[in-house]
Amino acid sequence: MKFISWNVNGLRAVLKKNFQAVFEQLDSDFFCLQETKLQIGQIKLDLPGYQAYWNYADRKGYSGTVIFAKYPALNVTNGIGIDEFDHEGRVITLEYEKFYLVDCYTPNSQQKLKRLDFRLKWETAFQNYLQKLDQTKPVILCGDLNVAHQNIDLKNWKTNRHNAGFSDQERQAMTSLLKKGFIDSFRFLHPETTGIYSWWSYRFHARENNAGWRIDYFIVADRLKNQILKANILTNIYGSDHCPVELELKE
Numbered sequence: 001m002k003f004i005s006w007n008v009n010g011l012r013a014v015l016k017k018n019f020q021a022v023f024e025q026l027d028s029d030f031f032c033l034q035e036t037k038l039q040i041g042q043i044k045l046d047l048p049g050y051q052a053y054w055n056y057a058d059r060k061g062y063s064g065t066v067i068f069a070k071y072p073a074l075n076v077t078n079g080i081g082i083d084e085f086d087h088e089g090r091v092i093t094l095e096y097e098k099f100y101l102v103d104c105y106t107p108n109s110q111q112k113l114k115r116l117d118f119r120l121k122w123e124t125a126f127q128n129y130l131q132k133l134d135q136t137k138p139v140i141l142c143g144d145l146n147v148a149h150q151n152i153d154l155k156n157w158k159t160n161r162h163n164a165g166f167s168d169q170e171r172q173a174m175t176s177l178l179k180k181g182f183i184d185s186f187r188f189l190h191p192e193t194t195g196i197y198s199w200w201s202y203r204f205h206a207r208e209n210n211a212g213w214r215i216d217y218f219i220v221a222d223r224l225k226n227q228i229l230k231a232n233i234l235t236n237i238y239g240s241d242h243c244p245v246e247l248e249l250k251e
Contacts, residue, residue, distance in 0.1 A: 001249050004028040005142035005216060007105070007242035011036040011066075017239040023047065026244070029070045034144045036064035036089075036103035055079070057089035063104050064089040065143070071096065079241070080129040085122055093133070099224075100133045104143035109164035117170060123173040133182055138221035140249075141182070144199075144242065145217050149174045149184065151213040152194045165215060177219065185218040185231035185247055189195060196233050199242045218247035
């Protein structure tokens with residue numbers, strides 16, 4: 001089974017660039033997007049062979065997620081069941097016979113960490129949600145998780161120590177998640193690999209200089225680790241300030 005996750009930073013914008021071609025080229029079983037920035041009915045998207053599962057933010061032009069799946073889900077859940085966190089279209093969960101697939105766009109802590117308290121409350125609630133799912137069947141979590149976990153996950157780690165996405169608190173939250181029976185699939189297969197990132201600022205020619213961050217992930221239940229065939233970051237694909245990430249599992 002092949003999974004793709006991509007923060008498109010506006011689906012309407014990337015549709016005008018290369019989305020259809022990339023979608024067809026990657027030919028995944030599950031294609032998960034974050035930051036769609038859409039409201040219901042704003043686009044018509046025909047992707048033969050796929051079912052679309054959307055979660056829209058209340059606020060127009062903000063956040064939002066969608067999963068395009070070749071297989072119909074047994075159950076679909078939008079949000080995590082907590083009203084404080086469920087108005088921004090950040091989470092979709094699809095239940096299948098052998099696993100849960102969770103598509104997530106984690107809240108950004110913003111400049112000067114002004115939303116850090118909200119982010120940390122989210123982390124606690126979201127991790128509890130994942131653990132509850134994982135008690136029933138294995139979880140496959142993907143998305144823009146808005147944190148570079150280790151120093152090797154961003155180019156300029158020394159100067160970003162207290163910035164959003166690389167604060168000690170956010171990194172600790174990721175460590176906490178991994179200790180609860182989950183693994184970072186990319187680091188599982190590529191533990192020492194450096195210079196591979198999934199997001200670059202639009203400023204300062206960051207992508208040209210590869211001054212990036214690895215903040216897009218496939219996190220899977222530990223008991224799936226022997227099924228991981230590939231966990232790649234598709235840095236050659238443009239269209240957004242993020243690039244897609246890929247997971248391939250044995251069926």
